[in-house]
Amino acid sequence: MTQLNPSKDHPAHEIPSDFDVIIVGGGISGSWMADELTRAGRRCLLLEAGKHYPDDAYPHEEIDANSELYWSGGIEFNSTADIGMLRPKVVGGGSIVNQALVDRFDDIAFESWRNRSGISFLSVPEMSHWYDQAESQMSIQKIPAHVRNGNAKIFEEGFRKNGYQCAPLRRAQKDCRYEEGNDCIECLAGCRLQSKQSTPWTTLKRAFETGLLTLLPEFEVQKISESSQEVRVSGKSVSGMKREFKSRKVVLASGAIGNSKLLLSSGYNSQIPFLGHGFYTHPQYMNLAEYSFEVNAHKSAFQAFKSDDSGFRSAGFKLENVFAPPVGIAMLLPGVGRSHMESMRKITRYACIEVAVRDTNPGRIRIKGDRVVVEKSLNAEDIKRKNAGLEAVRKIFNSTGAKTIIPGNVGIGLHLMGGCAIGNDPKNSVVNPNFKIHGTKNIFAADSSIFPDAPGINPSLTIMALTLRAAQEILSS
Numbered sequence: 001m002t003q004l005n006p007s008k009d010h011p012a013h014e015i016p017s018d019f020d021v022i023i024v025g026g027g028i029s030g031s032w033m034a035d036e037l038t039r040a041g042r043r044c045l046l047l048e049a050g051k052h053y054p055d056d057a058y059p060h061e062e063i064d065a066n067s068e069l070y071w072s073g074g075i076e077f078n079s080t081a082d083i084g085m086l087r088p089k090v091v092g093g094g095s096i097v098n099q100a101l102v103d104r105f106d107d108i109a110f111e112s113w114r115n116r117s118g119i120s121f122l123s124v125p126e127m128s129h130w131y132d133q134a135e136s137q138m139s140i141q142k143i144p145a146h147v148r149n150g151n152a153k154i155f156e157e158g159f160r161k162n163g164y165q166c167a168p169l170r171r172a173q174k175d176c177r178y179e180e181g182n183d184c185i186e187c188l189a190g191c192r193l194q195s196k197q198s199t200p201w202t203t204l205k206r207a208f209e210t211g212l213l214t215l216l217p218e219f220e221v222q223k224i225s226e227s228s229q230e231v232r233v234s235g236k237s238v239s240g241m242k243r244e245f246k247s248r249k250v251v252l253a254s255g256a257i258g259n260s261k262l263l264l265s266s267g268y269n270s271q272i273p274f275l276g277h278g279f280y281t282h283p284q285y286m287n288l289a290e291y292s293f294e295v296n297a298h299k300s301a302f303q304a305f306k307s308d309d310s311g312f313r314s315a316g317f318k319l320e321n322v323f324a325p326p327v328g329i330a331m332l333l334p335g336v337g338r339s340h341m342e343s344m345r346k347i348t349r350y351a352c353i354e355v356a357v358r359d360t361n362p363g364r365i366r367i368k369g370d371r372v373v374v375e376k377s378l379n380a381e382d383i384k385r386k387n388a389g390l391e392a393v394r395k396i397f398n399s400t401g402a403k404t405i406i407p408g409n410v411g412i413g414l415h416l417m418g419g420c421a422i423g424n425d426p427k428n429s430v431v432n433p434n435f436k437i438h439g440t441k442n443i444f445a446a447d448s449s450i451f452p453d454a455p456g457i458n459p460s461l462t463i464m465a466l467t468l469r470a471a472q473e474i475l476s477s
């Protein structure tokens with residue numbers, strides 16, 4: 001049996017072809033699944049299209065991080081090019097590049113999921129056990145008041161002046177050592193302190209310690225097929241080497257676009273008509289405002305607050321105090337040449353607040369040859385939600401002395417969800433309540449692809465909780 005040595009990955013030809021379980025995609029769900037299954041004694045193969053970085057070797061430059069840690073060398077667009085999507089491609093997936101904000105879903109999110117799926121366990125009381133389990137397996141901290149930067153202070157002051165409610169963010173982190181001058185914005189390209197609770201040093205590390213996990217990075221799965229005895233998974237490594245592996249069970253954990261693409265390419269659309277439907281992104285609009293003083297929005301804990309306002313929740317949006325590294329900010333600023341450069345010189349004087357829309361218009365993932373085409377647009381309700389959010393941001397900036405406001409015009413999809421919705425009815429879902437793809441015997445999924453709609457809340461903690469529940473189903477089936 002080949003056992004992974006994290007510091008030395010094995011080439012594709014050295015890996016045996018037979019496993020108890022194959023997991024496709026080594027992101028959040030894939031890593032948590034690997035941990036649960038290996039600790040229960042299952043021999044697992046984890047196939048991941050992205051690279052496996054040693055802990056201290058994540059790209060240092062923003063431009064390298066964009067091109068090396070994401071699919072398509074950075075940003076991908078919907079078919080009308082007005083929503084940009086960031087899709088992680090690295091061992092650890094979203095847990096490497098994300099902001100690690102962890103929130104439980106509320107009644108509003110679960111009620112909508114129950115209505116769409118017909119599944120009763122999608123509720124606050126029934127999911128609380130799985131949330132407890134997930135939270136007990138990582139360190140979660142509220143961002144402390146003494147590390148709030150100028151951006152956070154503007155956010156809080158603006159909320160207070162306008163009578164809005166906000167709350168400190170909960171982040172999966174252990175020890176960011178802010179007093180040593182660390183800025184969390186850097187760990188959007190992989191945390192060098194191993195403070196952010198990314199899976200390579202949490203769940204994946206535990207899975208490796210069992211001796212039952214084999215990881216094959218830089219291997220893109222292209223097809224799956226099932227017979228009565230086994231599931232076959234084939235694809236090719238970055239060097240072009242083709243391989244086929246087999247196992248009794250397969251877990252698809254390649255994200256909303258990845259899972260939909262793989263099942264569509266493998267011909268499952270003829271038996272599952274809803275495949276690729278119901279895709280959501282929580283489009284986010286980053287709004288900048290220039291102040292006459294240094295805001296230094298990139299310093300320390302660069303995100304500290306979120307809106308916690310029932311009025312915003314029912315209006316279908318949330319606000320967060322955010323920022324981006326320089327290339328990201330450059331893309332948000334208007335102008336070209338000298339005028340753009342002058343705007344960039346003021347980067348330390350900008351505050352930034354993001355509107356994230358709880359989108360209602362389902363998109364669709366299709367394939368065209370080898371390519372994925374994402375049809376996704378905002379309907380009138382989504383535009384209303386976005387505008388309500390922008391209006392609140394304008395009030396916050398104006399009440400705190402902003403000189404100019406630069407509204408965000410490009411939607412950015414960081415929370416890619418759906419395409420393989422969970423539900424009772426095979427006519428309008430892809431995955432059944434036991435996390436099995438409809439009509440299959442041994443192909444499962446529990447990642448962001450199974451979301452029935454957009455919850456309007458950070459998704460990753462719920463992906464972990466669903467994965468833990470799914471792992472028990474898989475072990476007992």
Ligand SMILES: Cc1cc2nc3c(=O)[nH]c(=O)nc-3n(C[C@H](O)[C@H](O)[C@H](O)COP(=O)(O)OP(=O)(O)OC[C@H]3O[C@@H](n4cnc5c(N)ncnc54)[C@H](O)[C@@H]3O)c2cc1C
Nearest residue numbers: 025027028029049093094098099101221258447448459460
């Ligand atoms: C910049 C950014 C900030 C974010 N911040 C937050 C936050 O603060 N809180 C929060 O809750 N969420 C956040 N998110 C979203 C969150 O990270 C995702 O929702 C989450 O990672 C989805 O988990 P997943 O397991 O479904 O997929 P992923 O974590 O995306 O993992 C899927 C993996 O599958 C691999 N894969 C895909 N196709 C194949 C294939 N064919 N073969 C092999 N491997 C394949 C991919 O390369 C990827 O590594 C953020 C996302 C981004 C991009």
